[in-house]
Amino acid sequence: MKKIKFEELMLSREMQKAISDLGFEEATPIQSEAIPVLLERHDAIGQAQTGTGKTAAFGIPAIEMLNKSDKNLQAVVLCPTRELAIQVAEEMSKLAKYKKDVCFLPVYGGQPIERQLKALKKGVQVVIGTPGRVMDHMERGTIDLSQVKLIVLDEADEMLDMGFRDDIEFILKNTPKSRQTVMFSATMPKPILELTKKYLKSPKNIKVVHEVLTVPNTEQIYYEIKEKNKLEALCRVIDLYNLKLALVFSNTKRGVDELVEHLQARGYSADGLHGDMKQSTREKVMGRFRKGSTEILVATDVAARGLDVDNVEAVFNYDMPQDEEYYVHRIGRTGRAGKSGKAFTFVTGRELYKLKDIQKYTKTKLKLNPIPSFDDVEEVRVNLFFDTVKKTIDEGSLKKYANYVKNLLDEEYNSLDIAAALVKMNLFQERSTSDSNNGEIENDKVKGGSLRPVRLFLNVGKKDKIRPGDILGAIAGETGIPGKVIGEIDMYDKFSFVNVPEKYVDEILDIMQDNQIRGKRINIEVANKKS
Ligand code: ADP
Ligand code: MG
Numbered sequence: 262m263k264k265i266k267f268e269e270l271m272l273s274r275e276m277q278k279a280i281s282d283l284g285f286e287e288a289t290p291i292q293s294e295a296i297p298v299l300l301e302r303h304d305a306i307g308q309a310q311t312g313t314g315k316t317a318a319f320g321i322p323a324i325e326m327l328n329k330s331d332k333n334l335q336a337v338v339l340c341p342t343r344e345l346a347i348q349v350a351e352e353m354s355k356l357a358k359y360k361k362d363v364c365f366l367p368v369y370g371g372q373p374i375e376r377q378l379k380a381l382k383k384g385v386q387v388v389i390g391t392p393g394r395v396m397d398h399m400e401r402g403t404i405d406l407s408q409v410k411l412i413v414l415d416e417a418d419e420m421l422d423m424g425f426r427d428d429i430e431f432i433l434k435n436t437p438k439s440r441q442t443v444m445f446s447a448t449m450p451k452p453i454l455e456l457t458k459k460y461l462k463s464p465k466n467i468k469v470v471h472e473v474l475t476v477p478n479t480e481q482i483y484y485e486i487k488e489k490n491k492l493e494a495l496c497r498v499i500d501l502y503n504l505k506l507a508l509v510f511s512n513t514k515r516g517v518d519e520l521v522e523h524l525q526a527r528g529y530s531a532d533g534l535h536g537d538m539k540q541s542t543r544e545k546v547m548g549r550f551r552k553g554s555t556e557i558l559v560a561t562d563v564a565a566r567g568l569d570v571d572n573v574e575a576v577f578n579y580d581m582p583q584d585e586e587y588y589v590h591r592i593g594r595t596g597r598a599g600k601s602g603k604a605f606t607f608v609t610g611r612e613l614y615k616l617k618d619i620q621k622y623t624k625t626k627l628k629l630n631p632i633p634s635f636d637d638v639e640e641v642r643v644n645l646f647f648d649t650v651k652k653t654i655d656e657g658s659l660k661k662y663a664n665y666v667k668n669l670l671d672e673e674y675n676s677l678d679i680a681a682a683l684v685k686m687n688l689f690q691e692r693s694t695s696d697s698n699n700g701e702i703e704n705d706k707v708k709g710g711s712l713r714p715v716r717l718f719l720n721v722g723k724k725d726k727i728r729p730g731d732i733l734g735a736i737a738g739e740t741g742i743p744g745k746v747i748g749e750i751d752m753y754d755k756f757s758f759v760n761v762p763e764k765y766v767d768e769i770l771d772i773m774q775d776n777q778i779r780g781k782r783i784n785i786e787v788a789n790k791k792s
Contacts, residue, residue, distance in 0.1 A: 275359035289314035332384035333408035343369035392428035417446040534560040578606040585622035
């Protein structure tokens, strides 16, 4: 893998300074290869995965070749989406930080065209925009491409997928033939090759495909699992690794919506991202995730493209990617910039062949891990809790609280029991997979019998003005067990029966015993077989 220092590239002093302000230590492989080629004004086709630094790979040479005293439009960067246009414009502005008088303008649909017109009138040397909007401006005569020296097609495959082919061709046909044309594309399907044949002049190929900067730092794990156990397993893995910023991939928009709903219901801070959402909503969602106020972002492949978040701790392939290239794109979102990341892949029985394809394609081996058990997760959470306990002890000022505890000790409770109770209470308070389900998922199957219905007896009935909904609500509300798994409720005047899955029985008895329903203290026990 070729990697060089930025100092070795023949860049201007202003550019070197801007790069060092950005904190880039060395050029990424695609940058190392592309920058010299582009500086020599060759046409080029660059192929590299997401997160490999393509923006600077074309951004640096594009800025270096600008003639500052020329106020004409000199370079155009085409991007598939508005978010990408904004991101690229931002990164390019940072790279041009010490170049006075260089003017960039992102143009995209959805933004009032008047604002763009005003800026264009003042003289813009670089336009970064979506093909549709750039074409609009050409047709209005508000963008003049006659002096353009460089066109960059960023994420060309994505632009074609989005139906921008005609617009792109229109733009290319209306710029001087002498221009330099540079194309970046993660994949090279046939339509892309056709486009390059038609519009690029003996382009240099720059390909950094298997050497994604991110993979070496990413631990790749897979779980064999049944579809119906995925949600529970996801929650356990998140809890086990105490993840605070995770990206979860689903293959469908509906999958995204459903998963977000389930995660939120379990108390996780989760948000979704997919193509059906309004642009403004998508931006808000991405902003929250970038800031870390959303911990889990569930997204489709297309929606996640161009999402530039650096410190994603883990990527989940909740659904296996449809294509092995997608796998690389997805996991490229973690382990960036030297940080270590994790990639978890859920594989259902029939998908094992896909896993083989992925391993062949990436030339890596994924490690099979057992799905964490409820006890594994609990142990981790207890340890985390103990860490905060230790810290609190170290900080001191506990005298007042110690006195409260002393009162309990005087009542003949022992300190070990008191501490154990506090740990237990803490575990139940936190969001947790255990609140909703502590059944064992064995890898790829649910332990036999755990869902078998068990009949519980309650000492309250119709005469207490209690309805079935009250019982259901009380059990679900107090224990966090989903209401829908609670079965039939039979009510009599002075008592009732409720059917619940066996695996929840202990938890329900534990929490509901001596609890109240509609102000009535209840007694609850497993019904005797005869009843
Ligand atoms: P791509 O377009 O290939 O998906 P980006 O250009 O969006 O990747 O870059 C991904 C991230 O890596 C950005 O945050 C960018 O600032 C950062 N980056 C780019 N080049 C370097 C470098 N040489 N060293 C460290 N970080 C870099
Ligand atoms: Mg990019």
